[in-house]
Amino acid sequence: EDKVVQSPLSLVVHEGDTVTLNCSYEVTNFRSLLWYKQEKKAPTFLFMLTSSGIEKKSGRLSSILDKKELFSILNITATQTGDSAIYLCAVGRHQAGTALIFGKGTTLSVSS
Amino acid sequence: DAGVIQSPRHEVTEMGQEVTLRCKPISGHDYLFWYRQTMMRGLELLIYFNNNVPIDDSGMPEDRFSAKMPNASFSTLKIQPSEPRDSAVYFCASIRDRISGNTIYFGEGSWLTVV
Numbered sequence: 001e002d003k004v005v006q007s008p009l010s011l012v013v014h015e016g017d018t019v020t021l022n023c024s025y026e027v028t029n030f031r032s033l034l035w036y037k038q039e040k041k042a043p044t045f046l047f048m049l050t051s052s053g054i055e056k057k058s059g060r061l062s063s064i065l066d067k068k069e070l071f072s073i074l075n076i077t078a079t080q081t082g083d084s085a086i087y088l089c090a091v092g093r094h095q096a097g098t099a100l101i102f103g104k105g106t107t108l109s110v111s112s
Numbered sequence: 113d114a115g116v117i118q119s120p121r122h123e124v125t126e127m128g129q130e131v132t133l134r135c136k137p138i139s140g141h142d143y144l145f146w147y148r149q150t151m152m153r154g155l156e157l158l159i160y161f162n163n164n165v166p167i168d169d170s171g172m173p174e175d176r177f178s179a180k181m182p183n184a185s186f187s188t189l190k191i192q193p194s195e196p197r198d199s200a201v202y203f204c205a206s207i208r209d210r211i212s213g214n215t216i217y218f219g220e221g222s223w224l225t226v227v
Contacts, residue, residue, distance in 0.1 A: 041220045041221060088154075099145050100216060102155035105155075
């Protein structure tokens with residue numbers, strides 16, 4: 001059975017800390033791995049990763065994929081209270097239109 | 113582009129009542145998905161459509177749930193009769209086609225509470 005597992009499930013840090021969120025997967029016909037940030041509403045897209053070892057970066061956020069070990073990490077440096085959210089990892093497969101498989105998410109709380 | 117539009121945004125209903133959630137996908141998107149999100153189970157796929165045809169409904173919990181897509185711009189998810197355990201956020205999402213790279217666009221969700 002295809003699955004996506006995120007860890008930790010929740011995390012509390014202080015502003016300025018650096019955090020690493022983990023996502024491991026076991027899926028058939030892997031195509032891509034995506035990270036989303038969810039605050040009070042719908043998940044918003046952060047990154048899509050398809051190749052191993054190539055870091056994607058956006059401001060203080062970065063992510064990398066390891067297709068051999070079947071995992072990805074999302075790093076957030078110098079965290080701010082606005083980074084508090086649920087971070088979702090999802091995997092897409094090659095079958096046409098097949099829906100993304102989501103992990104349960106990591107709830108990040110950044111305190112000031 | 114208006115994005116994926118869902119209604120109602122919030123719904124509180126009594127156990128046993130029928131609930132209908134509505135979704136308008138982004139124009140030109142061929143695939144429409146219904147997801148349910150709870151703290152315990154995270155985001156779960158309920159059903160998805162391709163060109164208005166249901167492709168995979170294996171995630172629909174039981175016969176109380178049904179979904180339709182009568183045309184390319186409208187879909188409904190119906191729960192009848194509703195139960196307290198159906199309380200969740202129901203997201204509708206769409207993608208353009210298989211080449212879009214799995215980039216999925218979510219609506220803002222319908223927050224359902226069954227009391």
